[in-house]
Amino acid sequence: MARVVVDVMLKPEILDPQGQAVANALPRVGVTGVASVRIGKRIEIEFSGEPDLEQARLVADKLLANPVIEDFTIRVEETAKAAAP
Amino acid sequence: MSAIIGVVTFPGSLDDRDAARAAARGGATPVRLWHADSDLHRVDAVILPGGFSYGDYLRCGAIARFAPVMETIADAARGGLPVLGICNGFQILCEAHLLPGALTRNQHLHFRNRDQRLRIGTAASAWTNQFLPGQEILIPVKNGEGRFVADSRTLDELEAEDRVVARYIGGNPNGSLLDIAAIRNEAGNVVGIMPHPEHAIDELTGPSLDGLGFFASVLKHLAGSSVRMAANQGVAA
Numbered sequence: 001m002a003r004v005v006v007d008v009m010l011k012p013e014i015l016d017p018q019g020q021a022v023a024n025a026l027p028r029v030g031v032t033g034v035a036s037v038r039i040g041k042r043i044e045i046e047f048s049g050e051p052d053l054e055q056a057r058l059v060a061d062k063l064l065a066n067p068v069i070e071d072f073t074i075r076v077e078e079t080a081k082a083a084a085p
Numbered sequence: 086m087s088a089i090i091g092v093v094t095f096p097g098s099l100d101d102r103d104a105a106r107a108a109a110r111g112g113a114t115p116v117r118l119w120h121a122d123s124d125l126h127r128v129d130a131v132i133l134p135g136g137f138s139y140g141d142y143l144r145c146g147a148i149a150r151f152a153p154v155m156e157t158i159a160d161a162a163r164g165g166l167p168v169l170g171i172c173n174g175f176q177i178l179c180e181a182h183l184l185p186g187a188l189t190r191n192q193h194l195h196f197r198n199r200d201q202r203l204r205i206g207t208a209a210s211a212w213t214n215q216f217l218p219g220q221e222i223l224i225p226v227k228n229g230e231g232r233f234v235a236d237s238r239t240l241d242e243l244e245a246e247d248r249v250v251a252r253y254i255g256g257n258p259n260g261s262l263l264d265i266a267a268i269r270n271e272a273g274n275v276v277g278i279m280p281h282p283e284h285a286i287d288e289l290t291g292p293s294l295d296g297l298g299f300f301a302s303v304l305k306h307l308a309g310s311s312v313r314m315a316a317n318q319g320v321a322a
Binding site for chain 2: 013014015017018021063064066068069
């Protein structure tokens, strides 16, 4: 069994205030020298049968990402366990 | 018979009742529409109210966009049906590509809830024809993700085509580009606004009565056009 992983990120030119807030907190955990932090979403889609990249792409394009402000990447990820129903 | 304004309730809508009340105060007959019912019940105009449709999961408005009622509304809006999206409704209209751009997290990350001064940009819309360009109004704003963004070409188009319906003045509450608080589509029948005209219709509860102008505008628009017929045709689509 395999899953499709979709990563959604704000486009580089779109302000990410969440990422900025995290970056500003880093010195408090003793980390310096970080230029920037950007926050995105990871979505895992498990198909009941074979993973359908075409359909996953459709879902990513129409629903998971908003092309006005976000980019997405899509890939098939092999899972270790073969626990297919 | 007075014009019929449909107000959609999604799971998580918050201001649907206020919007219906404001429509009635403005002289229309409000009808409640349900997200899962694709029938618009012959309404003359539609309001998408504020709130947190579908819990704002994924992105604000992203899931509401695919509600059965939204497919009918999108078709009817392309046919001229007046549609006003307030706050979450504005987010839904952008997600549905009925308006350009997107609403993103407030620049300072804080939820902003206050009375907000706006300057009307254009009166050339179904929802603002009773205002004067440049007129100042005061209505509540309350959002966490109200920062309007669009690429520079889209922003230029909005400016060039006189499609900025209102701008924030006296302080931008969310970092919205060009201080944009409200925009319209090319035809002027679809308007999205982040602040809440429906909360400014009563001296007891609102900071002004300025919100009434939006509802008076759509009645004027409907009285002066054959949109009613177009809207009813849209229902069958």
